[in-house]
Amino acid sequence: MTVDLPLLSDAFDDLRHELRNFRWQDKSTIVNEATVALDGGTALRVEVFLNEFWTSRQRAAHGLHELSYRACFKPQLPRFFIERLTQPGDVVYDPFMGRGTTPIEAALLGRVPCGSDVNPLSAMLVEPRLHPPTAGAVAARLQEMPWSDPGTTREDLLVFYHPETLAEIHALRQYLLARTESGTLDWIDKWIRMVAVNRLTGHSAGFFSVYSLPPNQAVSIQSQKKINNDRDQTPPRRKVPNLILAKTRALLADCDAQVLSRLARTTERGQIFTGPAAGPSRLPANSVDLVVTSPPFLDVVDYATDNWLRCWFCGIDAKSIELTVLKRLGDWEAAMTAVFGELRRALKAGGHVAFEVGEVRAGTVRLEESVVKCALAAGLETVLVLINSQRFTKTANCWGVSNNTKGTNSNRIVVLRRP
Secondary structure, X not given: OEEOOOOOOHHHHHHHHHHHHOEEOOEEOEEEEEEEEOHHHOEEEEEEEEXXXXXXXXXXXXXXXXXXXXXXXXXXXXXXXXXXXXOOOOEEEXXXXXXXXXXXXXXXXXXXXXXXXXXXXXXXXXXXXXXXXXXXXXXXXXXXXXXXXXXXXXXXXXXXXXXXXXXXXXXXXXXXXXXXXXXXXXXXXXXXXXXXXXXXXXXXXXXXXXXXXXXXXXXXXXXXXXXXXXXXXXXXXXXXXXXXXXXXXXXXXXXXXXXXXXXXXXXXXXXXXXXXXXXOOOOOOOOEEEEEEOOOOOOOOOHHHHOXXXXXXHOOOHHHOOOOOOOOHHHHHHHHHHHHHXXXXXXXXXXXXXXXXXXXXXXXXXXHHHHHHHHHHOOXXXXXXXXXXXXXXXXXXXXXXXXXXXXXXXXXXXXXXXX
């Protein structure tokens, strides 16, 4: 037996109409119907909308987003749903916030930003950008810091850094940890820590390190030795305070008085916290208007290994962080069902979820089908599936539409609703 989707609000009739008639350059939306098998021999028909709904060409992102983090989505994705499914002053939440794309974009759009992540690094990367200082305040603080007092340095990190650069990194780390322990760490210190974490390693002169992998993942010491040998390179001298100030100015380039005022107003009610997505959150029941998120996919990204150097700098024991890395589809579905249960509790009646998943295992696993089943088990209704297709990617046939083959290039969003 095949079950049709339930009747929905006028807001979704409007959204469906817009998606059907959406055009980007010469591309019209392709609309297909998918059937998701449910337990008990029933099935659910779901509409699938395919187009290039957002690209970097269509709308440039705000400078505050320019921090790298593994497997993060573009700001255009949450903006697309925030603009269509919420009003200014509504609460927008991301339980897998990573670098904080959803809460940052929500605040920039005048919505109340809320987010959580089990990784404590996330809050360190997100909170300062919701309370940005001036570049002048950052410059003054950098001048006050005891750069000549590095304490004991880790010699094994010389594979990444010039000795004088490493001494500055140690001095900054020692200062920040001392301020944290004494309870005197303020928003300027938190901003400097955030920028420093983002500048630890990279592949250009804007980072503290010699040429390495992009800043969203740190290689091991042994791997960096191999990179150095293969490229016949030695770590050059980088001036840590200069690079922090340069990145600060880039991040704040779009922060005029209007933006700063809006951030101050929206973050008054906002909440950023550390904890598991399915665990008891600080959010009251029936308080969230929209969730836009992307969970960890099946054994795709090893966040713990990527972040070992960031954790060291921030004084975090990486082994103590219980990240969600699941290899079996059944385990992933059980975890997501629990997450949807918590989201249903936090959502207002009629509130929405935009749940982004990518293709994994060469497209042999369709996580969007699992999302539909998990959401239904938790009491959420599936509205539609939106697939954002990009011209520059290869294509494959999935759910009857041409779509991208790599999860990092394909946005596949299941839109849900709390009845």
